[in-house]
Amino acid sequence: MLAGLGFGLAVMVRSADPADRLGRLRPDELAAELENLSVDGQRLQDEAGGLRATQSAIADGARGDADIDRARQEADALAVLAGTSPATGPGVTLTINDPRGTVEAWILVDALQELRDAGAEAIELSGVRVVASTYIVDAPGGGMTVDGGQVAAPYVMRAIGDAHTLAQAMRIPGGVLDTVATRDGAQAEVANSERIEIRALRTVPSPRFARPAD
Template identity: 30%
Template sequence: MTELGGWDPTSGRSAHRAGAPTLIPVPSLLRSLLSDHLDPGYAAAARSPRPRRAVDRVWQVAAAALVAAVFALAWSQAKATAPGVRESQQVLAASVRSAEASTDALTVRRNGLAAEVDSERRSRLAGDATGRQLLGDLDQANFAAATTPVIGPGLTVTVTDPGVGRDLTDVSKQRVEGSRQVILDRDLQLVVNSLWLSGAEAISVGGVRIGPNVTIRQAGGGILVDNQPIASPYVILAVGPPHAMADTFDRSSGLQRLRLLESSYGVGVSVANGDGLTLPAGSIRDLNFATEPGPK
């Protein structure tokens, strides 16, 4: 008769009892797997005295009380500083409104003085042929510098971002489907350049005149034209021969980009001919240097 047993210290010896079962030596690992059903760590914890568990509970309660005290202190400090924060916000908002009002007043005064200077210049130069020639040259230079308002026929290009979706991720670096903003600065730049190539004589974007040193650039999730923020829908006015411009612009890379955005992201694109388009004067730039033309 053979049975599975533990380690028999007399196994392998010559002396044995007649009829006694033969014990097969079992390694200690296998024996522990068959006989011990409790992990040693749990067994040690079970053998630990009850006072140790009580001490652990005390420390847990103390830690919870400390965390609660920290949160209570932070809440009380936030509550105490909230009036000061609101007051600071109100002061900053009032300062911004005051600066905007001052800027608007200075702009009106500057425009008025510029009109007086222009009127005085014309009255003094219009008296002879040389003066009239100078006035003509000056008008051409001002038109090229976009410092005079323009009214005339041309094209109106309106670009509208799609509706707000579930994903409001800022896409200043890339386009995300369903995001708030799809049109980027490079899209408007391409449209403006395509309109210039199509024969436009003057262009404005979002009510801001495009001229020398005027940039269209991204600032976070917004677009700035000459450092002035614009928002969707983006209205681009281009004064020039409308039919010739429309034929060329229809084949331009700028309109092709808009059509691709229209089909891919649901951007609204509208191109229409118009008469009497009004473009404002651009910002007056500081004169950095000048040279007097001499004989060649």
Template identity: 45%
Template sequence: MADEPEITGTESSGTEAPEPTSSGAKNAGTNARTNSGANSGTEPETKPTAAGDAAPAGKIATKPTPARPRDTAWRRLAGAFRPHSSRAQVAAAVLLAALGFAATVQVRALRNTDEFTNADRTQLIQIMDGLQQRSRRLETDIGDLQRSKADLVSGADRRRSALEQAQTRAQTLGILAGTLPATGPGIRLTITDHQAAVNASLVLNTIEELRDAGAEAIEINDQVRVVASSYVLDGQGGIIVDGKLLPAPYTIDAIGDARTLATAMRIPGGVVDEVSQKGGLASVLERQTIQVNSLHSVVSPRYAHPAPDKSPGSSSR
């Protein structure tokens, strides 16, 4: 008989020994590295694997979480409302503010000059004529004063010139103070009041309007001379001027440029219109000669005294 080949192995184990392969060798190396990491007490370093590679043994493959997208629309909207200022914008703002201020001032100035808007052509011509006459009168006064100054400075007879100037000055002050009678061109204003609607306030406004128009002497009802210290009050049955009761109608004589004074009384919204609104009647007559004969009784002041002359180099506080 031919010899049968011997069968080597262990039958008692009941298992066959696996054949050694190259993959098995690789697994063995991997297991060895894994065991050495476990023995060292640290987890093995996990490296990212390429697509298609199998996950390491004992690990669950997870995908990387994508970053949360930013809401760029809201950020852009917030940036649009965020204030951004530059030097050019600041300069433009300052220029616009200055332009607005100048425009406001100009509008207010134009409003202030609209007081004669309702006046017709005839009334405007009268107002212009009155202003021109006042200007000529002031120019004449300036010329007289300059001639007087020249006579006092370079005149041959300075003493006589000084005496004449003093007399003229005393007469002027006497007329203005109401201690001397006066005569000259002017107007007579008559206010008729049947309803007792004309009060002291209206008469006082009339006096102020006459003074503003250049009246140099004023007399009421041929009885009271109006001066700087005069006062007007409401009384029973009339008005009280400087302590004297004057009944209606009221006659006011004023010496000055007749045309200018008449224009001031007839101006729209002036004395004539105001008296008419109160139910009275005001008439203005221009005359070449007005007589003002009432005199004002001068009373010595109780509180006011002449100020002492200032010495050279002294300063007042």
């Protein structure tokens, strides 16, 4: 018990040492001690402020990086839709054989529209990138004119999107496959694929009259 009491007293003495030491200091020594404590406190405040500034800068940088990544993703998506960037993904390939020239342009237009309605995100028709302004007309002497270029059978459409949904859109009763089957000698088939690559690109013309609004 005495040993325990002795330990307690020793702890109490050691705990009291700083106060005793300050109590024994002369006024000038005490003033110097307080000045040192004030300087140390200011230094810690400055360091804390610097750390808060660093933390804020890191947070701002992270938000900036996220904004840059989001803008880049949106630009990539717009480039795919505009046809100015290659695209790859799951989808379908629609092949229309027309050895006798009985398939008319409106059938291909319907096929494009059905693919778009089914969620196709990128389409290529026989090497021509399909965009919102794409037009298809019957060409004199056979074949089709697609955006001013001549296209001959077999007509091959590649579309990127949900493969199952796109294929079902082609196979609906009265849809593209049924319509092509009514044309003499023509035949159409659709094939699903886990990876479709669309490499054909479009150039975006410069606007002649339109300007960005303020």
